[in-house]
Amino acid sequence: MRRRLTIAALVTLVVALPAVTAGVWWWRHTQRTDLELAASYAPADAQRLSWTDWAGVRDAVGARLDASSSREQVQGFLDDGYDRDLTSASALVQSAPVLQARFGFSPATADWELFAQSEAGAVVIVRMPDDTDFDELADQLEGTGFTRPDDEDGVWLGGDRLLPSLGADLTPELQYVALDAGRHLVLTSDTSDYLEQAVSDLGSGDLPQGLSDVVAASGDPLSAAVYDGPYTCSALAMSQADASDAEQGDQLVDDAGGVDPLTGFAMSVQPGGGVRVAMAFENDDQARHNADSRSTLASGPAPGQGGDFTDRFSVESATAEGRVVRLELDPRPGTYVLSDLSTGPVLFATC
Numbered sequence: 001m002r003r004r005l006t007i008a009a010l011v012t013l014v015v016a017l018p019a020v021t022a023g024v025w026w027w028r029h030t031q032r033t034d035l036e037l038a039a040s041y042a043p044a045d046a047q048r049l050s051w052t053d054w055a056g057v058r059d060a061v062g063a064r065l066d067a068s069s070s071r072e073q074v075q076g077f078l079d080d081g082y083d084r085d086l087t088s089a090s091a092l093v094q095s096a097p098v099l100q101a102r103f104g105f106s107p108a109t110a111d112w113e114l115f116a117q118s119e120a121g122a123v124v125i126v127r128m129p130d131d132t133d134f135d136e137l138a139d140q141l142e143g144t145g146f147t148r149p150d151d152e153d154g155v156w157l158g159g160d161r162l163l164p165s166l167g168a169d170l171t172p173e174l175q176y177v178a179l180d181a182g183r184h185l186v187l188t189s190d191t192s193d194y195l196e197q198a199v200s201d202l203g204s205g206d207l208p209q210g211l212s213d214v215v216a217a218s219g220d221p222l223s224a225a226v227y228d229g230p231y232t233c234s235a236l237a238m239s240q241a242d243a244s245d246a247e248q249g250d251q252l253v254d255d256a257g258g259v260d261p262l263t264g265f266a267m268s269v270q271p272g273g274g275v276r277v278a279m280a281f282e283n284d285d286q287a288r289h290n291a292d293s294r295s296t297l298a299s300g301p302a303p304g305q306g307g308d309f310t311d312r313f314s315v316e317s318a319t320a321e322g323r324v325v326r327l328e329l330d331p332r333p334g335t336y337v338l339s340d341l342s343t344g345p346v347l348f349a350t351c
Contacts, residue, residue, distance in 0.1 A: 034053060034111075035218060035219075035221065036215055038114040041202055041203055042114060043116055043120075043198050044207060045118040045205075046118050046211070047119070048117040050091065051112070051115075051223065051268070052090040054107045054108075054110045055110075056222045060081075061081055061086075065108040066108070069100065074096055084269075085223070085339055090115070092107055092173075094171060095169060095171050097167075098166055098168075102166050103140065103141065111129055113125070113127075121194030124189070126185065137186070146177060152179070153178065155192050155196050156177040158175045160172065160175060162175070173188050177195075187199060208264070210228055210263025214324065217321075217324045218268045218276060219276065220270075221276070224338075225342035229264055229265075233350075233351035235344050236346045237351060240344045245303035246304075252347060253347075256293040258293060259293050259351070260281055260290055261281075262279050264278070265278070267341060269337075274329060276328055279326075279327075279349070281324075283323060284320070287323050291325045295348075297348040298329070301347075304345035309347075313330055314329070314330045
């Protein structure tokens with residue numbers, strides 16, 4: 001588990017705090033995973049978080065890349081990551097070769113990426129390595145055609161006319177860029193106003209409890225899809241299935257003992273290749289009940305998806321801790337559990 005710690009800054013702050021408060025603050029800061037740190041930067045209205053640990057993915061596939069790596073090398077790395085079901089959460093995969101050549105950052109060099117989405121907008125948050133020269137990155141953005149802001153923490157203007165001139169298949173989420181050298185972050189969005197607000201509020205908002213619960217329960221994944229309760233209960237609902245599948249799903253839920261609505265849902269690929277599902281509920285009693293019913297559903301037919309879930313994975317364990325249920329899944333060889341089951345309908349995620 002990788003922890004990020006700036007010793008000088010922490011020591012300075014801790015000296016100024018009362019002993020007990022300082023101890024609690026220190027523990028909380030150092031115990032956060034990269035995913036928890038990234039989620040703390042997400043806008044407070046985020047409903048969906050898509051996580052990719054690019055440094056971990058590079059390690060997992062044995063890729064040795066840097067800023068000078070060719071487009072072909074970057075594409076080869078992405079192909080290897082795709083084969084391991086490690087890239088489906090990223091908003092930058094399709095744009096990666098052009099990013100590598102023209103933007104100064106890409107999946108080949110980033111530490112991690114978080115794509116946060118809400119009804120109001122979306123923002124991509126990319127963490128760069130500690131030794132990244134942000135002045136050089138800014139110069140490259142300016143050379144690429146972005147308009148430098150008056151303030152160093154302002155929004156770089158690109159727009160929908162610039163991107164097509166840089167290369168094909170660039171995501172609209174790259175139209176506007178902001179740099180936070182102090183936190184080693186690059187932020188992008190398809191809307192300048194939303195990006196400006198995201199930068200202004202960076203690290204100051206609290207995500208809904210259900211989202212925070214499942215983020216904490218996900219550990220240090222290589223890739224993850226994280227949803228709040230309302231989004232889960234619509235995007236993964238059996239109501240998306242045809243009538244016969246929905247009817248079968250209702251019967252299977254009844255046979256399993258029923259389910260309670262989710263307040264958060266996360267599915268992630270763990271470093272060892274296993275898939276973890278974290279589901280948050282209103283209280284401990286609901287979690288204990290749903291540990292049984294959800295594991296039963298995940299071990300049977302998969303109406304709406306086709307076949308049985310056992311064709312895709314085996315359920316290794318189902319546990320309830322506090323408000324959160326964790327299912328540990330062992331994918332079958334050649335399956336793509338995260339990319340296949342992070343969209344609905346998914347019976348064991350139904351509300």
